[in-house]
Amino acid sequence: MRLIGGQVFDLEKGFVRRDVCFDGALLAQDSADGSCYDASGCYVIPGLTDLHFHGCVGEDFSDATPEGLGKIARYQLSRGVTQICPAGMTLGEAQLIRICQNAAAHRAGHSGGAELVGVHLEGPFLSKAKKGAQNEAFLHDPDPAMLHRLQQAAQGMVKLVTLAPEQPGALDFIRSAQAEGITVSLGHTTADYDTACAAYEAGARQATHLFNAMPAFTHRAPGVVGAAFDHPQVKVELICDGVHIHPAMVRAVFQLFGAERVILVSDSLRATGMPDGRYPFGGQEIEVHGNRATMVGAPDTLAGSVSDLMACVKHAVSFGIPLHDAVRAAAVNPAQVLGIFHRLGSLDVGKTANLAILDDHLNLKDVFFHGQRVEGSA
Numbered sequence: 087m088r089l090i091g092g093q094v095f096d097l098e099k100g101f102v103r104r105d106v107c108f109d110g111a112l113l114a115q116d117s118a119d120g121s122c123y124d125a126s127g128c129y130v131i132p133g134l135t136d137l138h139f140h141g142c143v144g145e146d147f148s149d150a151t152p153e154g155l156g157k158i159a160r161y162q163l164s165r166g167v168t169q170i171c172p173a174g175m176t177l178g179e180a181q182l183i184r185i186c187q188n189a190a191a192h193r194a195g196h197s198g199g200a201e202l203v204g205v206h207l208e209g210p211f212l213s214k215a216k217k218g219a220q221n222e223a224f225l226h227d228p229d230p231a232m233l234h235r236l237q238q239a240a241q242g243m244v245k246l247v248t249l250a251p252e253q254p255g256a257l258d259f260i261r262s263a264q265a266e267g268i269t270v271s272l273g274h275t276t277a278d279y280d281t282a283c284a285a286y287e288a289g290a291r292q293a294t295h296l297f298n299a300m301p302a303f304t305h306r307a308p309g310v311v312g313a314a315f316d317h318p319q320v321k322v323e324l325i326c327d328g329v330h331i332h333p334a335m336v337r338a339v340f341q342l343f344g345a346e347r348v349i350l351v352s353d354s355l356r357a358t359g360m361p362d363g364r365y366p367f368g369g370q371e372i373e374v375h376g377n378r379a380t381m382v383g384a385p386d387t388l389a390g391s392v393s394d395l396m397a398c399v400k401h402a403v404s405f406g407i408p409l410h411d412a413v414r415a416a417a418v419n420p421a422q423v424l425g426i427f428h429r430l431g432s433l434d435v436g437k438t439a440n441l442a443i444l445d446d447h448l449n450l451k452d453v454f455f456h457g458q459r460v461e462g463s464a
């Protein structure tokens with residue numbers, strides 16, 4: 087297959103006019119089969135990777151059902167999110183084990199849809215004061231032994247864990263997580279600047295949905311945001327659904343951290359791709375109106391988003407972020423964090439041919455996965 091006439095994402099050069107070829111599942115220098123796709127007037131971008139979302143189309147990753155995870159993976163693929171690392175919630179260990187086992191079985195079964203490239207444990211190692219939409223009954227002090235049991239259940243698929251670093255034993259937990267091959271992200275936390283710095287110096291590498299569920303970034307108390315900024319190896323998740331973060335703050339974060347340190351995430355819920363209404367959420371209930379999802383009985387507590395990651399890229403551009411920076415933050419950076427960038431996340435020859443075609447208004451036109459056009463995409 088040869089895609090012709092498109093503006094093609096290049097990490098170093100911006101968007102360049104060139105052909106994109108693939109042979110079978112891999113991007114290639116040339117194409118032998120003679121088939122052609124006219125991408126004139128379109129952008130060709132690498133498939134996105136969402137490393138922080140909970141569900142969509144009525145399903146939640148935390149339900150731990152094979153059918154549900156299959157539906158999630160197929161919906162995400164249809165939206166150009168070709169790699170997924172869904173997030174669990176604060177639940178009891180038995181349910182977390184089921185979530186991890188379900189992920190491992192899904193991956194082993196090559197069950198279709200977007201490729202499952204990891205599991206994000208958003209809880210239970212969080213702060214009670216900043217639990218947000220997480221269920222307080224299941225919060226747990228940082229526990230390396232529990233993390234090990236979960237990683238075993240997931241057969242190594244746990245790639246990210248969110249941690250409140252002010253909790254007892256947090257620094258030892260960070261070191262244990264690293265030994266398990268898991269990146270620690272600070273979030274759902276009351277940590278001040280010094281506590282967050284100590285965690286980053288112990289090996290934490292990320293901040294979970296920056297600004298949300300953490301102390302504010304203020305002139306004498308810069309908190310997790312300031313600590314993340316001061317540690318250049320740290321990347322920050324940013325929910326870009328137009329509800330969680332004011333557009334001016336989205337612009338400020340890209341300036342402050344640089345596009346190479348921002349990871350766009352959707353934090354999307356099961357109500358994504360569904361009509362307004364009430365939906366279950368981690369043993370609680372949420373209410374969805376338009377783009378906004380809140381806890382029932384606590385209308386000021388946001389409970390994640392109802393925008394998928396491709397919609398977040400479009401939101402970011404509408405807020406003034408250059409398309410190249412937004413794509414970098416949704417395709418390249420998350421792939422780097424998850425250790426898959428050698429084979430995914432850009433359009434370099436030799437990588438897997440997972441890509442999305444956007445029209446000049448950034449509407450999704452087509453998705454290719456392993457070199458095959460995805461039916462029913464866009």
Ligand SMILES: [Zn+2]
Pocket residue numbers: 208218274295299
């Ligand atoms: Zn959260």
